[in-house]
Every structure is written in C-alpha cells, then in structure tokens.
Amino acid sequence: MLAAAALLPVNATLAVVLAVLLVAAVGVAAVARLADGRGRGHARSIAVAGVRAAAQLAAVSAVIGWVVRAVPLLLCFVGLMFAVAVRTAGRRITDNRTWWWAAVPIGAGVLPVVALLLLTGLVPLKGIALIPVTGILIGGGLTATVLGGRRALDELHTRYGEVEAGLALGMADRDARLEIARPAASDALLPGLDQTRTVGLVTLPGAFVGMLLGGESPLLAGAVQLFVLVALLAVQAVAVALVLELVARGVLHRGEGEPPGPGRFARRSRTLNGAEGE
Incomplete structure (x- = not known):
C-alpha cells in the first residue's frame, strides 16, 4: 500500500x-x-x-x-460551505442583485441527496464523513449552476432575434427563451457525464484514490466512487434544470433591475401590436 x-x-x-x-x-x-x-x-x-x-x-x-466534535458546529460549517458556493456561483452568472437566486438550483440539487444519505444511514451525521461528501455535492452543484446559467444567458444575448421571432409567433416569454437557452444550458452536464463515462479508463477520481491511500480495498473504493459520481449526476441535473428555468422566467438575469433582452422585446412587441390595432 x-x-x-x-x-x-x-x-x-x-x-x-x-x-x-x-x-x-x-x-x-x-x-x-x-x-x-x-x-x-x-x-x-x-x-x-x-x-x-x-x-x-x-x-x-x-x-x-x-x-467535527459537535453537531451544531458541523451544521454551521456545512452552511458556510453552501453560502460560499451560492455567492461564488451567483456572482459568476451576474453582477446584479439576482445573484442570490443561485441558492435555488444548488440547494434543490444537494439537500435531497444529503437528506437521503442521512436517512438511510449511508452517511452518518459525523463531520469526518458528512463534510467531504457534502462538499463534493455542493461543488458539483456550483459548477453545473455556473455553466448552465452563464451559457443560457450568453445564448439569449447572442440569439435574441430568434427569441423575438418566437414572441412574434405568439409564444410566451418563458417558452421562447427556453427554446433558445435549453440546448446551451444542457451542455453544463457534459463534464460530469464524461467523467462518469471514462472513470477507471481515463482517470481515477479523488474519492477512489483517497480510499486506496487510506488502506481500503479497491472494491470498496470503487463502490464509494460510483456512488459519488451517480449522486453528482443527480445534483447537477437538478441544478441545470432549475437555473435554466430561472433564466427563462427572467428571475436570474444580467440587466440592472430589468429581465434579459427578450423581455424588453416582448413588451415592445405588445406595445406595437396594440398601436397597430387602434
């Protein structure tokens, strides 16, 4: 060893x-x-x-x-990890006050998985186990939220003309944005998918190597690493889906007190249509 x-x-x-x-x-x-x-x-x-x-x-x-000696301190530390992740992800996506909405995709992805692990006893409520597992999941949710949010907003900015065309055809604001932003935001899942597909063939991830160095059997190390990868896929899928929804609804945006460009175009289109009907 x-x-x-x-x-x-x-x-x-x-x-x-x-x-x-x-x-x-x-x-x-x-x-x-x-x-x-x-x-x-x-x-x-x-x-x-x-x-x-x-x-x-x-x-x-x-x-x-x-x-790790006391549960209250442990939970405070996990809360600090989550708060830092939200701040980091939110400020990567936007510079305005809507950054705090990054808490929704990260939290919705991480909290159910952690709760499931605690309720089933797979992870005990002890810092030596809970902190690293939660940290890995929060980190995965952070990455997926940043990539999904940034790519969705970039795509809407670049292809706002296509969104406006959808609005002109009678599509709702949310639906028009989703049609354009969904493929780009979905690419945020590719790093996790590639890591899972190639594990053991291209790379030996940290959890696997760490357990081997700690003296555990390769079989146990492989089982733990598989769990981490599958859990990350679940966390990241939820994070990408929710950050895409927030962007499509104009809740998470880059404008100063204003939803993304398509929202303004929608209001302008409605105003023009109203003027034409008079």
Whole structure:
C-alpha cells in the first residue's frame, strides 16, 4: 500500500513546485490573453484563486478537527460551505442583485441527496464523513449552476432575434427563451457525464484514490466512487434544470433591475401590436 505521505510529501520542494505551476498558469493565461465574455482577463483570477486555495485549505485543516466534535458546529460549517458556493456561483452568472437566486438550483440539487444519505444511514451525521461528501455535492452543484446559467444567458444575448421571432409567433416569454437557452444550458452536464463515462479508463477520481491511500480495498473504493459520481449526476441535473428555468422566467438575469433582452422585446412587441390595432 502506498502511503499518502510517500505519494506527496509536504515539504519545501512541494511549495516550490506549487509556486512554479501557479506562475506558469498565470503566465500562459496572460500571454494567450485568456478572458471571459466580458473581457476580464483570467491571469489575475488564476493567481488569486491559487493563493486563496492555499489559505483556505490551511484554515480548514486547522479547524476541521474542531468542528467535527459537535453537531451544531458541523451544521454551521456545512452552511458556510453552501453560502460560499451560492455567492461564488451567483456572482459568476451576474453582477446584479439576482445573484442570490443561485441558492435555488444548488440547494434543490444537494439537500435531497444529503437528506437521503442521512436517512438511510449511508452517511452518518459525523463531520469526518458528512463534510467531504457534502462538499463534493455542493461543488458539483456550483459548477453545473455556473455553466448552465452563464451559457443560457450568453445564448439569449447572442440569439435574441430568434427569441423575438418566437414572441412574434405568439409564444410566451418563458417558452421562447427556453427554446433558445435549453440546448446551451444542457451542455453544463457534459463534464460530469464524461467523467462518469471514462472513470477507471481515463482517470481515477479523488474519492477512489483517497480510499486506496487510506488502506481500503479497491472494491470498496470503487463502490464509494460510483456512488459519488451517480449522486453528482443527480445534483447537477437538478441544478441545470432549475437555473435554466430561472433564466427563462427572467428571475436570474444580467440587466440592472430589468429581465434579459427578450423581455424588453416582448413588451415592445405588445406595445406595437396594440398601436397597430387602434
């Protein structure tokens, strides 16, 4: 059995290698001018993410042994994880006040799965088991919500003319937006699907490797990893479906106090139709 310390010793060499890799990532992003759709470069974001990850993991490593001793502290820690995920996902999708609606797709995906695990006894109400499992599920819901929400809004912005055409044919605002945004938002499921399809052939995910390093049998490690992947598929499917619905209804948008472009076009079309009928 390969011990974790032998696989990746925590020493000065590790720190130097991590710094080099982070600098390389920042350099490539800067040279290639990698940026999001709003022109914000990713070089600085990569640097900040790397430093934040180091600080946050150090803090979690220091407190996790303390919070698992009592259920109230454990639940507070899980609540903090959820709040950070909602804030991160929401601000990735929009800069306005509607960002907090990201809590709906993430929560609706994660909470039923966690409740099922606790009620069936598959995961005990203990931090050493609940925190990592919940963290994996929240992380999956976050990723699906961000990808689904951003792609749906980008598609509506790019193809607003097609949405307007649907409105002109008598479609409801929600239905017209869904027709355009659904295929793009659905692509948010592809990373999870590909990971599940290729597990064991292309990659050995973290849960599997972690259990092997902890001394568990390959059979048990495989069973746990299968559970994680299937649970993530359920969480992400719910998250994508709900974030798409929120975008289609104009609840989650990028305008300042105004639903996405199609809503404005719908009102304009109704106004013109009313004027023509006079």
